[in-house]
Amino acid sequence: MYRFFAAAGFLLAFAGAAHWVVPAGRHAFALVSAQDDAARLADLQLDGVLTPERTAVEIDAALEENDGELAASFIELADARGVPVTAERRARVALANAPGASFARGAGSFGHGFLTGQGEDLAGLAGATAGDLTVWGDVRDLGRQAANWARGEPVDHFMVNLAGIGIVATGATYAAFGAPLTFRAGISVLKGARRAGVVGGRFAGNITAALRGGSKAQLAALVGDLGTAGSKAGTRATFAGLRHVDDAAGAARLSALAQAKGGKTLAIFKTLGRGALFVTEAMAKLAFWVMAGVLNLFGLIASFNAMVVAMLRPMWKIRRRRPLLLPG
Structure with a gap:
């Protein structure tokens, strides 16, 4: 079960980081979108x-x-x-x-x-x-x-x-x-x-x-x-x-x-x-937050996938341990 709890911990960490990554990325994107409107x-x-x-x-x-x-x-x-x-x-x-x-x-x-x-x-x-x-x-x-x-x-x-x-x-x-x-x-x-x-x-x-x-x-x-x-x-x-x-x-x-x-x-x-x-500085901020957002999304997906695998792994072991029933 330690793999399950480790994956769940990483999932919660990346989900918590999204609380800062998403608003900051949205703000930087809004700055770049408004670059022609002084x-x-x-x-x-x-x-x-x-x-x-x-x-x-x-x-x-x-x-x-x-x-x-x-x-x-x-x-x-x-x-x-x-x-x-x-x-x-x-x-x-x-x-x-x-x-x-x-x-x-x-x-x-x-x-x-x-x-x-x-x-x-x-x-x-x-x-x-x-x-x-x-x-x-x-x-x-x-x-x-x-x-x-x-x-x-x-x-x-x-x-x-x-x-x-x-x-x-x-x-x-x-x-x-x-x-x-x-x-x-x-x-x-x-x-x-x-x-x-x-x-x-x-x-x-x-x-x-x-x-x-x-x-x-x-x-x-x-x-x-x-x-x-x-x-x-x-x-x-x-x-x-x-x-x-x-x-x-x-x-x-x-x-x-x-x-x-x-x-x-x-x-x-x-x-x-x-x-x-x-918005010269905002362009650098946007690039940073885009990379941070991509890493955060990758971390969420990888953590969720690891958690699901850790949860289903015991079921695979049980099936592999069942004896095969031969006919006749």
Whole structure:
């Protein structure tokens, strides 16, 4: 009987392991299935990650750094996912984003964005875009690169190209009475991201290649996606996403996520990082859980078969011991 009990023990062990293997495999498969839906992918990635404890820590950290925008983004994300937030934290976030404080911060961000072209929130993006719409921003950037060239310092040709496109886009914006404003905003986002150091070399190379290859439609779509992301989710969230974007497809994912999540996008990137847009890690998880599932299924079948054999073996022995009855 020891074989029977050993097989039954293995069967129970594999059946118990299925309690973890099956849900984990199903979750990994759902991640891979949602790889083309940025909003759905982010929701799946947040499951089990955005806990009340994690939310409280992130909000407190943002408030300690006087970052009302990030704290408000976490409040919005928590409300959308049904994660409880204490009334005391809500009050502190509301105070940090009170109209007086927001106006003062917004005015400063607008002026900073107008003069330097750098903006990390909607007010800063508005200032940078306003500067670019007056051609001041593009002329300023060209002047900086010209000064670098005159001093023998490295010239950022990517920024020169963007400034040149921006001047043309500004003229088109006035000619079309503001129709291509999203494209103009996208140029401002790209320039600000370049200054902030969040545009990777591969992404910049792809844009430069599109410029040289004459792929105007692709370039327009890419820049338009960034302009849309900036207007829907804010410049900071767009910058956070651009750290993980390498091509036009990534920019489209970023735009789709920003349109679906709006003000929650900044908190999503703070929580998930690259996982908000891509499923590279999920592919490895899926491969692991598929192998684990196959082994678990094989173990269940083998254990069940061994248990049945051990249970029927005594019957075979009894039949073999019966004497044969000869006729006559």
